Amino acid sequence: MGRAPCCDKDNVKRGPWSSEEDAKLKTYIEKYGTGGNWIALxxxxGIYASLSLSLSLCVCVYITRVKCTGLKRCGKSCRLRWLNYLRPNLKHGGFTEEEDNIICSLYISIGSRWSIIAAQLPGRTDNDIKNYWNTRLKKKLLGRHRQSHRSGLSISVRESNGIHDTQNFQNLSSTALERLQLHMQLKTLENPFSLYNNPALFPKLNPLQEKMVQNFQYLEVNPDVLMQQEYCNISELRVDELGNSINGIPSIEYISGQSNTKTGIQPSSAFTQAELDVGLMPTQSQMVVDEFDCFKEMDGSRLYNIGWWSNELDVNSASSKSWDSVNVLQKSEEMYQNYSTG
DNA sequence: AAGGTAGTCAACCGCCTCAGC
DNA sequence: TGCTGAGGCGGTTGACTACCT
Structure with missing residues (x-):
């Protein structure tokens, strides 16, 4: 015994809405509202149509025709049509970069809570966002990476996230896997060498590049070495053709080509063509970013808010009720802080 | 030109939550 | 406290279109 249907399905029309039906529903709701009961709407x-008929015998034929036939639609269908299509101030299509970022960020944070995500995007419906994600945004973000790592990613994700139990992994929903993949990509972008020990995810390097990455990892483990380095003239640091530091300290600038966020050391732009020809061009981080060039497509300015993107939340805490009354993005930020500090 | 395939999106389905009784 | 029904939600479907072979 299942639940009784909300309406008599034999006597309701299904399928696409006609413009007449739209007009009926829109006219009624704009005049009387929903009355707090969609099922009875x-x-x-229909009653409104009868009244209209008796009152408007001498009124325009079009209006009478529109109103006198009632609406043979399920209440739920009316609700959906109003919310997703007829409601004023709705936007259709043409998602902006900012909206893309919000959708991606929230999807990573809270998963497929489309109504919550839609609440952050005025004029957008959950259905619209869901369709947009499923048909475009997901492919934009995951498609290229899936192609390039189709064989090894699932294992890599498992290992990198400490998910060793096969059964548990298989039980992960597809959306959870997608979020894991997105999170992995973001982790890589924040620290390009974080996946170095994972051969399936890290690009193949030549011996020189291998050496440089190892140097970089050495610095990660021994930041005190880097602190001493701050008193050196960074522009004089160089590695030899095998990637060894000439003056005994690995050249961070040569490896990363970027400002080091811990020390504030700025990269030197004094590389010669010969140096670049030796092996590391473009820089490692650049290589990784280029591999995920979907991000370039997304925001044009590349990685401008990756930190904001990578909020990781406890999904269970994101019940629809608790998210409704607060600014979700702000909450994401707070929870990310908690997450970071353990 | 015709058939096949992929992409898009409106609409439906079924489940869950919650208020009212 | 349990039942009922409406509202709400996410997943899925199917019609339509565009593109490819």
Whole structure:
């Protein structure tokens, strides 16, 4: 015994809405509102139609024709049509970069809570966002990476996230896997060498590049070495053709080509063509970013808010009720802080 | 030109939550 | 406290279109 249907399915029309039906529903709701009862709405529209007929015998034929036939639609269908299509101030298509970022960020944070995500995007419906994600945004973000790592990613994700239990992994929903993949990509972008020990995810390097990455990892483990380095003239640091530091300290600038966020050391732009020809061009981080060039497509300015993107939340805490009354993005930030500090 | 395939999106389905009784 | 029904939600479907072979 299942639940009784909300309406008599044999006597309701299904499928695409006609412009007449749209007009009936829109006219009624704009005049009387929903009355707090969607299920009864089609009947109410029928009554309204009868009244309209008697009152408007001498009124325009079009209006009479539109109103006198009632609305043979399920209440749920009316609700959906109003919310997703007829409601004023709705936007259709043409998602902006900012909206893309918000959707991606929230999807990574809270998963497929489309109504919550839609609440952060005025004029957008959950259905619209869901369709946009499933048909475009997901492919934009995951498609290229899936192609390039189709064989090894699932294992890599498992290992990198400490998910060793096969059964548990298989039980992960597809959305959870997608979020894991996105999170992995973001981790890589924040620290390009974080996946170095994972051969399936890290690009193949030549011996020189291998050496440089190892140097970089050495610095990660021994930041005190880097602190001493701050008193050196960074522009004089160089590695030899095998990637060894000439003056005994690995050349961070040569490896990363970027400002080091811990020390504030700025990269030197004094590389010669010969140096670049030796092996590391473009820089490692650049290589990784280029591999995920979907991000370039997304924001044009590349990685401008990756930190904001990578909020990782406890999904269970994101019940629809708790998210409704607060600014979700702000909450994401707070929870990310908690997450970071353990 | 015709058939096949992929992409898009409106609409439906079924489950869950919650308020009212 | 349990039942009922409406609202709400996410997943899925199917019609339509565009593109490819």
């Amino acid at each position: 089609p009947q109410k529209i």
